[in-house]
Amino acid sequence: MLIREPQNRFEEIYAIYEESFIDQERRTKESQKLVFNNPAYHTLAVEEDGRIMAFLGYWDLPGCAFFEHLATAKISRGKGYGRLLIEEAVKEIKKPVFLEIEPVTEENPATGKRAVFYERLGFYVNHFYYEQMPLKPQDSPMQLWVTSYGKPFTEEEFMPYKKEIYEIVYGVNLS
DSSP states (O other): OEEEOOGGGHHHHHHHHHHHSOGGGSOOHHHHHHHHTOTTEEEEEEEETTEEEEEEEEEEOSSOEEEEEEEEOGGGTTSSHHHHHHHHHHHHOOSOEEEEEOOOOSSOHHHHHHHHHHHHTTEEEEOSOOEEOOSSTTOOOEEOEEEEESSOOOHHHHHHHHHHIIIIISOOOOO
8 A cells, every 4th residue: 555654654664764775875863854854855655564665755846856765675575666656756746856876887786777677667867977965974975876757867957956956955055
């Protein structure tokens, strides 16, 4: 069952978040709780037998939507929950949608699988330099690929959206 805005289920969602992302790709629990309650941040989740099995956390920004985290509990991977969450979210959003993925490398075959997963859902990898800003003070920026739903973007076309993402999501001013 699809659940919109499961604000009272933070602990379940955070457990999936923690098991799905490496330390550098996630906020502290306290910081993520603040994000979870931000009016611009939205969560869709899939529940099965009374338990959250997958979630999509995204930002509804003034000019675009930014899908920050998609994660599925280890016990329910491969059931199509990620696809369902993405399809449901993009159906409702009427502005450009972006998400970050790790660059595809031979050393990490999961990166290629993730890229193919998003491409099958209608995302395009945009081939220009991009960094994810740190989520914690002790972290460093990480080079990632930015993808866009429905059509590719040039670096110039992406710049106003990058400015929003950096300022609102990461608290970094590009001006």
